[in-house]
Amino acid sequence: MTDRSSAAFVVFDHVQKSYDGETIVVTDLNLDIEKGEFVTMLGPSGSGKTTCLMMLAGFESATKGEIYIDGNSINNIPPHKRGIGMVFQNYALFPHMSVAENLAFPLEVRGINKAEREDKVDRALEMVRMAGFGGRRPAQLSGGQQQRVAVARSLVFDAELVLMDEPLGALDKNLREEMQYEIKHLHESLEMTVVYVTHDQGEALTMSDRIAVFDDGRIQQLDSPTKLYEEPATAFVAQFIGENNRLLGTIESRNGDSAVVAVEGTRIEAVAVNCGETGDRTQLSIRPERIAIGDSRDNVVPAVVRELIYHGDHIRCRLSVLGSDEFVVKVPNNVGARVPDVDEATEVSWDTSDCRALDSETVDQEQDSQ
Amino acid sequence: MATGHKSSSADIDLRALRRSMRRSQRRDNARSLLLIAPLLVFVLVTFAIPIFQMLTRSVDNSVVPETLPLTVEVIGSWEPADSADLPPEEVYRAFVADIQVAADARRHTVLGSRLNYEMPGIASKFRQLGRAVDDWDLEADGPFKDLLISENEAWADPVVWRTIRNYSGNYTTGYFANAVDYQLTEDGFEKRPEAESIYVMLFMRTIKMSLIITFTCFALGYPVAWLLANSSDRYANLMLILVLLPFWTSLLVRTSAWKVLLQNKGIINESLLSIGVINEPLPLMYNQFATIVAMTHILLPFMILPLYSVMKTIPPVHVRAAKSLGANGFTAFRRVYFPESTPGIGAGAILVFILAVGYYITPEIVGGRTGIFISNRIAYNISSSLNWGLAAALGTILLVAVLILYWIYDRIVGIDNMKLG
Incomplete structure (x- = not known):
């Protein structure tokens, strides 16, 4: 316990939270945040991420476990004495x-x-490029300007830790992207620690040093954006972050880090990440941009084109592959690239290293089911 | 070229457009007017016109010139030399002629009661005179000065004649003067003696007590409204019903209930006596205390409801934000929550105050002598002393006073800042 408390700037140590004594909102949370880090808590609504933030801010108390800031337990410190800057939704x-x-x-x-x-x-005010707006009322400002003021207010008293609770949720897309970069730059120049809560995976990927993916009151994976996207540890993470093709199958044989999986009678080689032993069900996860139309890669399977959607720089190609009708391949709109026709029988292929065998828990949740 | 052509054609079109627009709007306006016409007529006939007529009574004095047309004509030229000076014979003669005509139409008593407001006791003299003048002959009898004085000593009192002279016009400021404890005399306005002055004191008391009631409503209602706004819907609805419950019982019942509680042999005094806290009953009833308690109770919902509706719109996250910025609970309330709830305070306060200023039933029942309001005196003048002119003047002053207070309030707080819900 004492070791953990001195390890990092912010420490969640076996934290549990229940509002009604019946359902657990946060289950045994352990999270270390280093000084100066930008950590994002990402997850669908009801996953417990906001509750964690509120416990850190002091508006909710943990049912069990301790939270430390700079080595000191803050469980009994009221919110106004924590000295934490906060930007609200x-x-x-x-x-x-x-x-x-x-x-x-x-x-x-x-x-x-x-x-x-x-x-x-x-x-x-200068820092958020709002110099000269001091005399205005908040109601006289646009959404983006209010956002800047809210950020400035959380920083003005030199808080070392700043919490942001879906701060960009109310902005339109362009403004949201602009503000993402601005908050990131502020973080880089001021070097404060930021704990950021969002359900927008794009936001999390662009801004964070590390992302904690929440689901069902647990951290599913805590990693850098690259690792999270490239090497999802669970089926939930694979599905929640980025686009993902999934194929359900049974493990035929497993050899250390590699496995052979039977999907609809076809044997496919995959990286064994989070799957069981021979005979267990598993979910194969492959990113759409890692799949080629044709037989240029290791694993080749037959496919029938169902739908083509033009996206400008690429064409989304929906195919039927091994019993799945939702198999998506992104065909780049390059010079000379061949785009298949609808209903054309073709082949798709991918490298074994891009195909990950994960737990078979079916994830029915849509990414934007907020 | 193209633009020039376009604009000239647009001019012609615009005129036609405006015409057709007005026509279509006229139809719409007429239709909406038709819809509200029943209510409009109802309000106009039963409310606006009677009130306006009532208020004009505060300056109306036509009964004197209409009953004494000849007297009014000649009395104006009489300039009293000193306080003992009596008018000349021609005034007496005109007066008798007027009274003869009036007595036939039985209107001399109306005049008598009108002048009785200014000179208490004069009404009976007019009644006697009405009977006497019947036997007099305008040509043969006279001089009428001596005849009148022999009929009744009152007609030798110069004050009577000076008063008739003062009130000979169609309009008078006399009622308003009376309403603020002044008297219209030969030398202009004159303050009434202390013993006869009650109206200014009553106005001040009405406003002071209304302010106290407004404040107690605020002090009691604010926490309740806060609780309502910050409870879960289930409890909030239940509490809202409790707040509204008084509206479902008659005002008289509620006020009478206070009588049961507060009187000398009432529940409060009896309980206190029986446990030995006091030796004789506390004077809880028939005073200002009783009025304040009962009216606070009755007007409380009018404070709670606007407060509640405003508090409902204050995001709880604002207080959280204040705390996260380092403010303790009290500071967060004082600097953030309270200022954001002021529109509700303003609305509630003005509602309660305006209702309280014109309140009548509750002070009448529990107020006794010291706890009554100006409206009780207005009611007295309308139904008991029948001095409608004075009642109208008092009512007008009350109305103007409220409007002035409303205007001051607007200047300080701003009506735009007020929210009723």
Whole structure:
């Protein structure tokens, strides 16, 4: 216990949370966050990610386990004494205060004198490129501007830890992308620790140092964005992050890291990641962009084209492969690339290293089932 | 070229467009007017017109010039030399002629009660005079000055004649003067003696007590509204029903219930006496305390409901945000929650205050002598003393006072900041 508490900046140590004493929202959470890290909690709604953030902020208390910041248990410290900056989902700017007053609020309650307050407020506004907006009311600002002010307010009192609860959820797509980069740059230049909650996997992939994928109150996988996408550890992660083709089969033989899986009578070689032993059911996961039409790769299986959707830079090709009608291949719209016709019988192929055998738990959840 | 052509054709089109638009709108307007016509007529006939007529009574004095047309004509030229000066013979003569005509139409008593407001006791003199003048002959008898004075000593009182002179116009400010404890005399307005002054004191008391009631409603209602707004729907609905429950019982029943509780032999006093906390009953009833308690109870929902509807719209995350920014519970409330709830406070306060200022039944039942409001006095003037002019003047002053307070409130708080729900 003591070892864990001194290990990292933020530590969740066997944390459990239940609201009603019947259902468990967060099950035995262990998470270490290093100083200066940008960690994202990603997951569908109801997966427990926001609850974790609220426990860290102090608005919910853990049913069991300890949370440490900088080596000190914070279980009994009220929210206003934790010194954590927080950006809320709908910004939570105070409508009766001007932008400058909103920013000065955390400084005022800390008893910082007026001159220093004004200085810090100006600097924070400049940081989010909102200098000159201090006199406005939040209602007079656009969504993106309110977002910037909310971020500035969470940073103005030099918090070492900043929590963000789906801060970009209310913005439209373009603005959301722009703000992603801005928050990332702020994080890089200020070097604070950020814990970010989102259900948008794109957001998580672009911004984070590490991502904790939540499902059912547990962290399914905690890894860098690259590893998470390239090497998903569970069927849930494979399905939740990015697009994924899945084929259900039975393990015929397993040899260390590799396995041979029978899908609809066809034997396919795969990397054994999170599957059982011979005879167990498994789910094969292959990314659409790792599949070629034709027989140029290791594993070749027959396919029938069902649908073509034009996407500009690529063509989404939906095929029937080994009993699955939802098998998607992205055909790049390159010079001279051959695009198959609908109903054409063809072949698809992929490398063994891109095919991962995972647990067979069927994931029916759509990625955007928020 | 193309644009020039376009704009000129657009001009012609615009005119036609406006015409047809007006025509179609006229039809729409007429239809919507038709829809609200029944209510409009109802409100106009039963509410707006009577109130306007009632308010005009506050300056109406036509009974004097209409009953005494000849007297009014000549009395104006009489300039009293000193306080003992009596009008000349021609005024007395005109007066007798007027009274003879009025007595035939039985209108001299109306005049008598009108002038009785200004000179208590004069009404009976007019009644006696009405009987006396019947036997007098305008040509043969006279001089009428002596005749009148021999008939009744009152007609030798110069005050009577000066009063008739003062109130000889069609309109008078006399009612308003009375309503603020002044008297219309020969030398303009004159303050009534302290013993006869009650109206200014009553106005002040009404406003002061209404403010107290507004404040107690706020102090009691704010936590309730907060609880309502921050409970789960199930409990909130139950509590809302409890808040609204008083609306389903008669006002009289609720006020009478307070009587049962507060009177000397009431539940509160009896219980306190029986456990020995007090030796004699506390004076809880028939005073300002009783009025404040009962009215606070009755007006409380009018404070809670607007507060609740505003608090319902304050996102709980705002208080969380304040706490995450380092404010403790009290500071978060004072700096964030409370300011955001002020539109509800404004709406509730103005509702309660305006209702309280015009309240009548509750002060009448539990207020006794010290706890009554100006409206009780207005009611007295309308139904008991029948001085409708004074009642109208008091009502007008009350209305104007409320409007002025409303205007001040608008300047300080802003009506736009008020939310009823």
